[in-house]
Amino acid sequence: MPGIRGPSEYSQEPPRHPCLKINSKEPFNAEPPRAALVSSYVTPVDLFYKRNHGPIPVVDDLERYCVSITGLQGAEKTLSMKDIWNLPKYTIAATLQCAGNRRTAMSSTKQVRGVGWDIAALGNAVWGGAKLADVLQLVGIPYNSRVTPSGGKHVEFVSIDKCKEENGGPYKASITLSQATNPEADVLLAYEMNGETLNRDHGYPLRGIVPGVIGARSVKWLDSINIIAEECQGFFMQKDYKTFPPSVNWDNIDWSTRRPQMDFPVQCAICSLEDENIVPTSKITVQGYAASGGGRGIERVDVSIDGGKTWVEASRYQKPGVPYTADDESNSDKWAWVLFEAEVNIPKNAVIVAKAVDTAANVQPENVETIWNLRGILNTSWHRVNVKVSHSNL
Numbered sequence: 196m197p198g199i200r201g202p203s204e205y206s207q208e209p210p211r212h213p214c215l216k217i218n219s220k221e222p223f224n225a226e227p228p229r230a231a232l233v234s235s236y237v238t239p240v241d242l243f244y245k246r247n248h249g250p251i252p253v254v255d256d257l258e259r260y261c262v263s264i265t266g267l268q269g270a271e272k273t274l275s276m277k278d279i280w281n282l283p284k285y286t287i288a289a290t291l292q293c294a295g296n297r298r299t300a301m302s303s304t305k306q307v308r309g310v311g312w313d314i315a316a317l318g319n320a321v322w323g324g325a326k327l328a329d330v331l332q333l334v335g336i337p338y339n340s341r342v343t344p345s346g347g348k349h350v351e352f353v354s355i356d357k358c359k360e361e362n363g364g365p366y367k368a369s370i371t372l373s374q375a376t377n378p379e380a381d382v383l384l385a386y387e388m389n390g391e392t393l394n395r396d397h398g399y400p401l402r403g404i405v406p407g408v409i410g411a412r413s414v415k416w417l418d419s420i421n422i423i424a425e426e427c428q429g430f431f432m433q434k435d436y437k438t439f440p441p442s443v444n445w446d447n448i449d450w451s452t453r454r455p456q457m458d459f460p461v462q463c464a465i466c467s468l469e470d471e472n473i474v475p476t477s478k479i480t481v482q483g484y485a486a487s488g489g490g491r492g493i494e495r496v497d498v499s500i501d502g503g504k505t506w507v508e509a510s511r512y513q514k515p516g517v518p519y520t521a522d523d524e525s526n527s528d529k530w531a532w533v534l535f536e537a538e539v540n541i542p543k544n545a546v547i548v549a550k551a552v553d554t555a556a557n558v559q560p561e562n563v564e565t566i567w568n569l570r571g572i573l574n575t576s577w578h579r580v581n582v583k584v585s586h587s588n589l
């Protein structure tokens with residue numbers, strides 16, 4: 196009927212927490228306020244950032260839902276949720292970070308394209324599910340396989356959502372067969388988040404979780420898992436989420452020259468302060484998160500109150516009150532972030548800076564200019580905030 200619009204493809208979005216800062220409404224992309232991240236080690240589901248490329252799919256019949264596994268030696272296999280639930284269940288604390296986290300700050304050098312994220316496009320959750328290595332073993336692929344007899348070297352996750360970058364097709368991504376079949380890599384097919392059934396925004400009923408790797412490879416709303424010879428040819432593997440040098444622009448870009456980004460680099464940010472702050476006293480507590488990819492721990496977090504001339508070391512923790520140690524034998528969560536805290540006494544005007552060092556001694560770069568890239572991904576430059584002590588209490 197003229198003048199009456201049909202139901203929008205976004206008419207069935209789930210309810211969301213009013214605190215979230217919305218960076219794009221359709222598709223829904225939002226992050227929590229900074230301070231929410233450091234108020235708990237495990238990020239509550241409703242405050243966890245949401246990163247979507249299309250409408251949230253509706254899966255209302257769990258009995259009929261299944262994941263097909265193709266590319267095997269014989270016929271394709273389909274697994275129901277019951278099949279997945281019957282496998283041993285693992286709960287793994289892992290930080291999911293969007294490669295676009297801190298993108299907005301990269302635009303201050305030169306405009307970049309993409310959703311404008313502040314510093315909270317990440318969160319730490321306890322994911323519950325079956326190990327992908329066990330699922331693949333169930334269909335005849337042994338642990339620690341590099342290649343299947345039919346030449347499969349990559350495992351592709353295909354979603355049921357639809358996005359415009361794939362011309363209305365589903366979101367997809369792949370990881371190597373070695374990573375997928377390595378039980379120590381802890382790749383999950385997750386059906387729980389923080390002890391609750393996964394909700395629609397985060398991939399109900401089943402999603403991939405690839406710990407230590409940029410969020411883009413943790414495909415939500417799984418439809419099929421394909422064992423393939425070459426890596427996934429989808430948009431988000433081939434035409435996005437790759438890192439280019441600052442000299443590459445939209446006129447001279449050749450996407451084929453770079454590999455899809457997988458592990459995320461060492462990162463940290465201050466969450467207890469905004470970019471510009473006026474505080475009543477000079478004694479303040481600086482708190483934030485630090486995380487690195489590939490299962491590397493956080494060796495150190497340095498905090499400066501003079502723009503990076505001098506530094507003090509922050510204390511680190513995962514469980515409150517338990518000092519964090521990054522070594523493998525300790526009970527630290529290797530895929531999860533580390534929170535940090537430092538008490539500082541600042542001058543009237545201070546530039547507070549934080550930088551983290553991971554267990555491979557990788558350190559964050561000082562300036563964003565040197566890592567600028569046209570898609571604005573992986574801004575891991577030192578995080579800086581300005582603080583003024585207000586007159587009244589001096």
Ligand SMILES: Nc1nc2c(c(=O)[nH]1)N[C@H]1C(S)=C(S)[C@@H](COP(=O)(O)O)O[C@H]1N2
Binds near residue numbers: 397409415
């Ligand atoms: N099916 C599907 N999976 C997806 C996406 C998507 O748009 N569709 N976005 C990816 C990106 S870029 C990120 S950062 C994470 C975000 O997960 P979250 O919304 O649960 O935080 O999901 C990834 N998996």
Ligand SMILES: [Mo]
Binds near residue numbers: 292293295
């Ligand atoms: Mo992302």
